[in-house]
Amino acid sequence: MAQTVTVALAGNPNSGKTTLFNELTGAHQHVGNYPGVTVEKKEGDREYEGRILHFVDLPGTYSLTAYSLEEVVARNFILDDKPDVVVDVVDASNLERNLYLAAMFIELDVPVVLALNMMDVAEARGKKIDVKLLSELFGVPVIPVVARRGAGMDDLLTAVVEVADHGRPRQIAINFGPELEEHIQDLTRKLEQADLADGLPARWVAVKLLENDSQFRERLLARGEAGQEIIAQADRARAHVETIFGDDAEIAIADRRYGFVSGACREALVETLQQRVDWSDRVDSVVTNRLLGLPIFFGLMWLMFEMVFRLGNPLLGLLAKLFAWLHTTLTVYLPEGQFRSLVVDGVVGGVGGVLVFLPNILLLFLAISIFEDSGYMSRAAFVVDRIMHQVGLHGKSFISMLIGFGCSVPAVLATRTLESSRERLITILVVPLMSCGARLPVYILLAGSFFAPQTAGKIIFLIYALGVLLALLMARLFSSYLLPGPPTPFVMELPPYRFPTLKGTLIHMWERGWLYVKKAGTTILAMSIVMWFLLSHPIPPPNPTLTPGQMGQVTLSHSYAGRLGHWLEPVMKPLGFDYKITMGLFAGLAAKEIIVSTLGTVYSLGEADEKSGELRQALRLDPVFSPLVAFTLMVFVLIYIPCVSTVATIYRETCSWRWTVFAVGYTCTLAWLVSFIIYQGGRLLGLG
């Protein structure tokens, strides 16, 4: 029987970890989440010498503290799941900073193999690394690889198997200097005596206690008197260290750790030639230039937006045609009845609803992978961070919000580029406020019906601006009140520009797209069927005297959705909405553009779109409507619950019903409040 070896892939962001992972596992990948958190977990298998190597891609981290979710996930995986081997991917062209993480794995005393990636880049930059010496200094195998070209894979796998079988060749302990060592050894002994290390290396726990690591602190405090005693001792030790160094123990320890690393670097690294022509720096002096930086950024964003929606929409049109064909074909061949209605309107409609997003999503992720893999993403964040920081968000949130103008579903998915889960959650919550493409038909219908052609455009622009304003405002509120806490450090590497590889980009695009279909897709489908049921049941008794248009109107008002419209009318009255509008809004949950066709049904017009003159006429004739009500309705449509697809995506991305319910709840409340203020305010001003 083949023996499975679990290999954790660790390393700094931008160290080429993902490229190596793709190279090692090829298409045999599985993307999921770490249990209970939104951090992406990628796994993949590779057969080597009769064994199955199971690779787990850990989140890219610079360190293993308890401060960031990604680092906690990475270190808990190593501590709790105890992988047989940890492969630490090290960027050879940026050796010192990358080895800092390696030093932590040495401290952790886990079986490590260092994969020295981008040796070609390092050599081109005139850096020669004595691999053998480095391996001796760290006491672990060091394997030079070039992940982009797949060079050195066999050597790496051999080393992995070797370490899995025989452990590390040499034990190396990082010496933290006499003052610190005394405390470390003392705490280590105490931990061992009290047997409180929980199977972890006691020395590692001791160092973490001196660093005042919150996770280990809490863990020990929960362990009764013995644990509390050790914490008390650690506190005394930290106070003592502070009097010696004039800085706290955390700094002293990081200093010594870096000392070990830079010592190793000095020995193992020889710079053969100095300062080459660094084209990456040249590019940056233009791309992040004071004058050109913003125009270039907006230019690229425009290009991305155009690509995602201009290029995506024809494809989307093709898909829509396919589903329309399927719809008519099935209607013809299936016997009339409940089953046909379910299949044709529920399932085909639902699946279609999922897949129509796919072209946009794939193109979006294509663009995002190119930005990320080339290194532009962090420049983009650098250029616009000032704006986003004002509202407590990260520069990268901007990209999500921009995508939100197209469609909220990919916009929510795009938040995956954000490293901090707090900023990610806030971005997810506010992104639906960016007015998506599906809301535009509603605006066109209403603005076109109630405002002069010259004003209509301005009114629609006003709605878009209101969305942006509310999004920024809510982000600000959420980051200061809903999710307060220490600011997430922005401190971000600007990696050298690299040409994205075709393979990497395609894998990236495909796996994200597939993840959407698989995860969000199933939820969207389920919700679409529920919506279909609510809008078409119970079925009214057939009445042959009615026209099909009138029949549709009867079916709708007889349905649960129609009844809900009646029940909710008192709530919506203060906004100037009657039950017809409320019904339309409810139907709009399926997808916001459906509001238009539902209004068509409500006015017994049969099929109708935003340009249809009949519908505009019907709206104008209805005494419920006035320009003020129309404007209020546009505002309400802008803000209220995102469509079921977005809700499903939010649920899939946050992995939490609580946050999903919150997103639905707050948007509804906000929509009601803002609409109330506008409608009642407008009436007071005599506009109604």
Added chain:
Amino acid sequence: MPDLSAAELSATMEDYLEAIYALEQSQQVARVRDIAQHLQVKMPSVSGALKALKARDLVNHEAYGYVTLTPQGRRLALQVYRRHQVMVGFMQRIMRIPSEQAEPEACRLEHALSAEVLNRLLALTEFMQTAPQVEQAWLQYLEEYETTEDACELPVEQDVNLPGPEIVTMDRVEPGTVARIVRVCGRGPVRRRLLDMGLRSGVLVRIVRFAPLGDPIEIKVMDYHLSLRREEAANLQVEVVEAASVHNDNGAAGKGHEGRGRNGRHHRGRGIAPDDC
């Protein structure tokens, strides 16, 4: 590692063993007279010492005959001899002390130091010998350190007319400046992230540019580029090593003289030039 605790010999006795061993090596046998001459002591002292050593079964010695080491005595003598050689080696090769001075100093030191310290010294010397690259690097750094003009003195105390390096927070430094981090302040995740990214005291950084809207800023440290917000940069106290030569908008300032100090050589101590590693 020599096992010194077992025998618990006094320093003098160790010297005798060492002398006998040396004589055995050079002249096949050791006589009392030779020993006295070698150690520059009187013959009766030698006799007394030999008696004590014989009592411990470390030497064979019949009255007025040759002195030879017992197997155990030879083992101990070898240890002492090797230790001596290593001490001399340490002084000559690592501390750069001339051999005529190193010999007697080593003799005195090897007895004065505790076994523990001696063991560590031995380990260090042996380590250096087995890793020639380390030794070479060590010597190179030492030389560099010693030849750097401002090796130890603080310029502040040197010349009152020249103001000492001004310490400012990094958010207030112009692009193009090379600065050395003096202190990392702040707390919590931000400071930890700064430390983890290699921003620690002694390190040289180069402020590359400000973002188009003035915030965040881009710096170069340890040969990589990092962006951080001004409020984060305010946690870093730096001293300016090289002021921005011409104030020009980013770009042009980003070339050439990366991370070189005042005297154009690598920085000493913990100072690590951005392109060092």
